[in-house]
Every structure is written in C-alpha cells, then in structure tokens.
Amino acid sequence: MTGFPQLDAFRGGPGLVRLVGHRGARGVMPENTMEGFAFTLLAGVSLLEFDVVLTRDGVPVVTHNHHLDGAATRDAAGNWLMGQGPRVAELTLNELHGYDVGGVDVRSSYGRQFCDQVLLDGVRVPCLGDLLDLGHDPRFADLHFLLELKSDPALRDDARAREAFVAAIVAKVRDRGMAGRTILHSFDWHLLDVCRRAAPEMPTSCLSQMPETVDALCAGGLSGFVSQDCSLPRMVADAGGQLWCPNVEDVTPELVAEARRLDLIVLAWTVNETGDIDRMIEAGVDGIVTDYPGRAQHRLRLRGARW
C-alpha cells in the first residue's frame, strides 16, 4: 500500500471526499471526449475516470464499449448509428476517426438520461496518449487518471492477447510519463493480476457490482478471490488491489469501515442522485465517481467538506 504516490490523490479523510469525473462529466459533456475532460478540469475536478480499448492497429483509445454505442455515435453524414455500432477492435484508428462521438441521441433510452448534455459536431474518440498528455499542462498538476481497462469477453481465454492488451496500455502510460499519476481499474480482477505483473509501479482498482462480480469470480473458476465470508473488501485485499470501487447500491458503512481497516481506498460509482451523494458521504467513502460534478460539490459544501 506504500510506495504508490498516486494513491494520495484519491484518498479521502475527515472533511475530504474526492470527486472523480465519470467518463469526464457525462451529465454535462459528451462522455470520454477531450472536450468533456476539458470541462471536468474547468469544474475543478482533477481525477478523471475513463475507459480504454485497442483499435485494430493496436492504438489504445478512450471509449466505453467494445462496440461503438449507436446512441452516442454518428456516421460521416451526421446520423446516429442506432443499435450496436462496429467493434472498435475491428477498426483502424483512421476508420474509428470517421465517427463522431460529440453527443447522444435523446430519442434513445440511453440518450434520454442526458438531455442537458452538450451536443457537438466533429468530435473524435480520443487516443489515450492525447488524454495523458494533459498531465503535462502546468495548469493540471493535480490531474490523475483512473484508467479502466475494458476486458474483452472474446479474448477471455487468450492469455497472450490479454497480456498484449495490458502491455500496450502500460507502454503508453509510461511513454507519456504518467505512470506516477495513473491507477489501473477493471471489473476483470484477473486482468488486474496481469497489470500488477506488467506495471508494479501502478496501483490497481477492483470494480465490483453485485451479484455479477462474485458470480463472475466463481463461475470463471476464479474462486481463489472468494474468501470464506465473501466480503468484497476482503476479496479485493486478497486479490492485491489498493482500491475497491463498488457500485453505489452495494455500499454500506460497515463495508466501508472494513475496507478502511484493510487500508483500501473506496470510490463509489456512479453517484448522481442527491440522495446517493449524501448516503455515500455518510458511509465514509474516500470518493465518488459522478456524472454531475457541480451537484456533488454543492452536497459536499453543505456539509463543510472539501473535495
């Protein structure tokens, strides 16, 4: 738990709750875009959560799904794709950059959740390297990255492909000099094992959502992570993670207290509703991952807390 300076940026404390921008700040700006990250930083939130996959030509890019989301992606003619878009792993970077990810289709069930989100034209899926380079801007000396590795179900049993995926991301982070400001984050705790071997200088963050997480750990013959009492914080600690990132619905004050005893940092996601924000503060989490940084700031301020 020591020797990871980047953890300090995510650790809460008395009167201190960290704010992490979810895919930038999805409530306000198109998710996982440079424009959205720029806004998040402008909002005084310097901890960025985002998702990484690889293009066919092996470039780590920042987008949430293995397939482009038809409700958030337009073609060259400016029309939303609708339904499931192409698989990123089957597109070159150049082909990927033919799509516009500058906003959601509010006629879709997904887009309807984000009717106030800004709608831009000509926005491209960012390269991971371009996002990391923001860390060199002297205005953003506090910028840290919560980098989610999207585990590809198609490659679940291909150990070499999984190692190559991790290696490409780790190489990019090191190349841009941001290893000391990056945490590797995944629902796939076994992939985080690969990360720990490939990049011992970067902490790992175990995402969880119940009951899927425990089911997945058990079903995959992965019961090595499942301890007798099945407490998620204990499982994260046993797995070798430094952060536990539970779904907001799974957080209780007791589990947070246990995580603290295990010296884990707890970041809850995705914490958007006022009641959830308040409940997470009361539960004592280190930080919250939110689409609405302004809303969370006001709830914290009302309690005299900083972020």
Added chain:
Amino acid sequence: MTGFPQLDAFRGGPGLVRLVGHRGARGVMPENTMEGFAFTLLAGVSLLEFDVVLTRDGVPVVTHNHHLDGAATRDAAGNWLMGQGPRVAELTLNELHGYDVGGVDVRSSYGRQFCDQVLLDGVRVPCLGDLLDLGHDPRFADLHFLLELKSDPALRDDARAREAFVAAIVAKVRDRGMAGRTILHSFDWHLLDVCRRAAPEMPTSCLSQMPETVDALCAGGLSGFVSQDCSLPRMVADAGGQLWCPNVEDVTPELVAEARRLDLIVLAWTVNETGDIDRMIEAGVDGIVTDYPGRAQHRLRLRGARW
C-alpha cells in the same frame, strides 16, 4: 440595418436558430465568470450575453447587479454574503476582487434554482477587457458579444454620468478591437440612444419585459417610444434598435412576424424549459438566450435545426 456586420452572427433563418449563452451558461457554470464563458465556448456557443457595470475607479466589469448578489458572492473567509452585497460602484476593482463569485449558495432561493452549477473557489468578477480579449483567440473567431449595459437607477437623471458610463464601455470595446463583434443591449432604451450617439458602429438591442417596459417608457415621460398601437416591435424599430429581445413570456408568432417585417432580429430570454425552447423555435425567433445550451441544442437537433 445594413452596415452592421455583427448582426449576421445573431440572425436566424430557415433551419437556423442562434444560441446565446446567458451570463455564460448559468445552469452549468457560475454566471458572468471567465470560467463560465470558457465552458460556453467549449459547448460550441459563440454568442455570449453578459452584464456590465463600472467600479468606483471606473473599470467596466462583468456582473449582473449594481449590488453584489449575496447568494452568489463569498467573502475572503469563503462565506456567502447573504442578502444584498456591497454596491459595485462603491468598490475599487481591487476591493471588488476581494470577493469570490465562483458559485451560488444552494440554501438560498436564488441558488436553489442552480443546484447542478459547478462550485469553484477563488473566482473573480471579470474585467470587461479580459472577456473581450477572448475574441483575439483564433479558436474563437465566431465569438460575438451581447453586452448588456446595466442602467443605474441612482443616476437616472444625471445625463453626464450616463454618458460617462456609456463612454467607458464603448472605449473599452474599441480599445480591444471588438466593436465589430459587439451589440449594445439594455432595458433602458434611452441609454441605448446615448449608445447610438457614442458608438454608431455598434447596433443596439432593446430588452423588454411586459408590462414593466411600457410602464417604464411611459412613466419616465418617455412616451416618444410608445407608438399608437403599442406593439413592442414597432416601438423598438421607432426607437432605432436593430434587435428586439423580449422576455420569453411575451413572445407570440404574430409579434415575431411583425418584427421580421420591420427587419428586427428577435432574441428571446431566458429560455430554459423544454416547452419554452420548443415554443420559441415554433414562433420563429432568430435566437434564444439560455442558461442550458446542451438542452437547447438537443431540442434544435430534434427539429433538424442548426444553431
């Protein structure tokens, strides 16, 4: 109506409705701040509405009221002022910059309207010159200014003070080379007379809100503006304005059509609710002044309109 190139940026047309950011984008960012204007530009909205008054030492600054608003202003200790704050005209710029305008107190009736607005620390009331200088940034070549002059009731009968107020603002706009991208905007139509004399190169925009506007025009012995049928567009045209900026509640398709016949540009304010946005589009306004640019963009896009 000719000879004012800056009008083109505000003129709508078939499938084109202009978006004007209200005090930046008050729904998202602290109003009338450089941070808020930066966000508005990031959101693809390059028409900025804002308010100007003078400090005691004669510096034009960007803030809405003659008095600092206690619900949106904190003292050096970080506490909101509550109630009415000091009069800007009685503060030097240096004294004014002792206050923090980085967000609202959501416990107040004013702040409660903007619970999602970002909350920042250490934000200062901008100088008009700094805002105008954004126009020199090559990224913001489309940036135009809808500059509201806040008429001071305490100086209503002091013609020299009113002329000095206008002169200070006009001098700043010219000094920064932005006269060709600025429109002078006020509820005080007589002050706009002063503007037209002082700055014939800048169009003027008559704000209205019924019934206060006609009452004020008549009560002040200002019935010269009030034509027989009392139609607001006709009054604006007679007064010499190029834009009519009605409160959203006062807009009808008939009045918009009349304004068009008079070659006036119509910008409605403050258009935040979805139903109002739709109604303004249907009424055929040239543009809408909004606190929520993202929301308005989606409503326009659903109708295939640009902005």
